[in-house]
Each structure stands twice: as structure tokens, then as C-alpha cells.
Amino acid sequence: MLQEKVLETIQKNSLIEKNDKIVIGVSGGPDSMCLLDILNCLKKDLECEIVVAHVNHQIRKEAQEETNYVQAFCEKLKIPVYIKYANIIELAKQEKKGTEEMGRTVRYEFFEEIALKTNANKIATAHTANDNCETILMNLLRGSAISGLKGIEINRKSTIQNEISYIRPIRSCTRQEIENYCEEKKIAPKLDK
Numbered sequence: 001m002l003q004e005k006v007l008e009t010i011q012k013n014s015l016i017e018k019n020d021k022i023v024i025g026v027s028g029g030p031d032s033m034c035l036l037d038i039l040n041c042l043k044k045d046l047e048c049e050i051v052v053a054h055v056n057h058q059i060r061k062e063a064q065e066e067t068n069y070v071q072a073f074c075e076k077l078k079i080p081v082y083i084k085y086a087n088i089i090e091l092a093k094q095e096k097k098g099t100e101e102m103g104r105t106v107r108y109e110f111f112e113e114i115a116l117k118t119n120a121n122k123i124a125t126a127h128t129a130n131d132n133c134e135t136i137l138m139n140l141l142r143g144s145a146i147s148g149l150k151g152i153e154i155n156r157k158s159t160i161q162n163e164i165s166y167i168r169p170i171r172s173c174t175r176q177e178i179e180n181y182c183e184e185k186k187i188a189p190k191l192d193k
Helices: 002-012 030-046 063-077 088-095 099-118 129-141 146-150 175-184
Strands: 021-025 049-056 081-085 122-124 155-157 165-167
Touching: 002 030, 002 175, 021 030, 021 099, 030 049, 030 063, 030 175, 049 063, 049 099, 063 081, 081 099, 088 099, 099 122
Parallel strands: 021 049, 021 122, 049 081, 122 165
Antiparallel strands: 155 165
16 A cells, blocks of 8 residues: 555655654645645654645646645645745746746745744655656756766755755655555546646
8 A cells, every 4th residue: 555655665764753843745736645645644653743835836727726626625634734826937037047947946945934934844745756767867868977866865954944854755656656546545636737
């Protein structure tokens, strides 16, 4: 079962310890909804607290529907949720950056802002085995040094707030496992067209 696989990853890598408070970055897609549901199921056993941070990038017309979905899901489970609206296209133009890069910058700044606001010491993102393989491949294609071949770190300190760590509890899970989990648990994630 996927939940046990994630718990094993958490324990093996000491990702979550007793009394940790975790901000979960949730977009509403399959990966982040799977992560949210699993951590919600495990929080009692792990003796940790969770809150959710969601960024509405205002790029696609479905964005508000995704925000409403994440908000309703969290309210149903009584999980605190923090939402940020950011016009990524406009910000990218102002900063002379690509929309992808700008979106990532805004997300990570918001996650850290919420971590500080809620006294959280961890930020969980929904990077998967597929994302890790993609990262390694991209690093190879860019001619990365050996250090680039490790891919997405499962646990790393924030470069902004040293007391905050980023954790990737579902990094060992494949996209297929995540989709199967969502189907089994009757979670209807929002898909980015």
C-alpha cells in the first residue's frame, strides 16, 4: 500500500519527527492531493501537525476551480489552508523571467512565509520518482557535474530560512502509484490541461 511506502520513506530518511509542524504545498493535482491525504492519515501516528499552502497563479481559467477544490478539501478535513493569488504572467514580465521560473519563485516564497507565520519547521512538496528522473535527465542534458546526477534531494535546508527544511515524502512513488491511490481513495484531483 502506498501509505506504508511513504511512511517507510519518512522513517528511513528521518523526514518527520515528533512535534514537527509541516506546510504542505498543494496545487490540487494528483501528486499534491495524494501527499496531503497521506500526511493527513499519518499525522496522528507521526505526532505532527499539518497546514496547507496553495498558490493560484491566475494563468488558466481553471485556476479558481482548483483553489476552491483545495479549500473545500481542507475545510472538510479541518486542515488550516492559506491561499495566495499572484498574477504570474504580469510578475514574470516585470521581473523579466519565464512564467515557470516566476511561478516557482512565488510558490517557494509563499511556502516559507506560511512556515514562519505558523511556526512550521518543515515544508513538504509533492515531488515524485518521475520528477526525480526528469531532473536527472535535464541535468545530464545540460552537462551537469556529478552533483547534478543526484536529482531532487529528499530533504534539504531552506536557503532563506535555515531552521526550515524541505521534505519530499513521495519522491519514491511513481505517477502510476499516485493515480491509483487517488482512484482507490476517491480523491478527484484537478488535472492541468
